[in-house]
Amino acid sequence: MTKLQPYEKRPYRPGVGMLLVNDGDLVFVGRRIDQRAEAWQMPQGGIDEGEDARTAAMRELEEEIGTAKAEIVAESRDWIYYDLPPDIADKVWKGQYRGQKQKWxxxxxxxxxxxxxxxxxxxxxxxxRWVPLDQVPALIVPFKQVLYRKVVQEFAPLLARA
Known part of the structure; x- marks a missing residue:
C-alpha cells in the first residue's frame, strides 16, 4: 500500500465545472448517485492529460448528462479552489489530492x-432538475458551498445577457 502524502502537501486536481442554464435562466443540477445524503451539484469533472479546459468542459458535460448541446458563454476569470475534508481526501482519487482547482x-x-x-x-x-441560480449553493455538499457561491457571484450578472 502506498503511503499518502500529508494532506497539506497534496496538490489540487485540475478540473472543470459547468453552470448550464436553459432559456429561462434556470440552472441544471443533478443528484449524485454515490451519496447517502441528498446531494445535488452542477456537472463537473477532471481535465485529462493534454486536454484544455474548454474541451474538458464539453466532454464532461456529455459524459455526465448525455448531451453536449450547449454553447460556452463565459469562462471564470481564475481557477476556483476547494478542499476536500481530510477523511474524504484520503479515499477519493487514491488520496493523491487535497481538493480541486476548477475552471468554471x-x-x-x-x-x-x-x-x-x-x-x-x-x-x-x-x-x-432546473433550479433558480440563487438556490444552487444550498443544494451542494457543505464543503463545496463557498466554491458554488463564488461561481454564482461571478456568472449571475451575465445570465440576463447570456
Whole structure:
C-alpha cells in the first residue's frame, strides 16, 4: 500500500465545472448517485492529460448528462479552489489530492429536456432538475458551498445577457 502524502502537501486536481442554464435562466443540477445524503451539484469533472479546459468542459458535460448541446458563454476569470475534508481526501482519487482547482464555464443549453440522459457509461446522477441560480449553493455538499457561491457571484450578472 502506498503511503499518502500529508494532506497539506497534496496538490489540487485540475478540473472543470459547468453552470448550464436553459432559456429561462434556470440552472441544471443533478443528484449524485454515490451519496447517502441528498446531494445535488452542477456537472463537473477532471481535465485529462493534454486536454484544455474548454474541451474538458464539453466532454464532461456529455459524459455526465448525455448531451453536449450547449454553447460556452463565459469562462471564470481564475481557477476556483476547494478542499476536500481530510477523511474524504484520503479515499477519493487514491488520496493523491487535497481538493480541486476548477475552471468554471457558463453554458447556454441549446437542446431539449429530452436530450438529457443520465444513463451514461459512468453514471453520476440519478435525477436532475432546473433550479433558480440563487438556490444552487444550498443544494451542494457543505464543503463545496463557498466554491458554488463564488461561481454564482461571478456568472449571475451575465445570465440576463447570456
Amino acid at each position: 464555464f457558463l453554458l447556454r443549453f441549446r437542446g431539449q429536456d429530452s436530450d438529457i440522459r443520465l444513463d451514461t457509461k459512468h453514471q453520476e446522477f440519478d435525477a436532475w
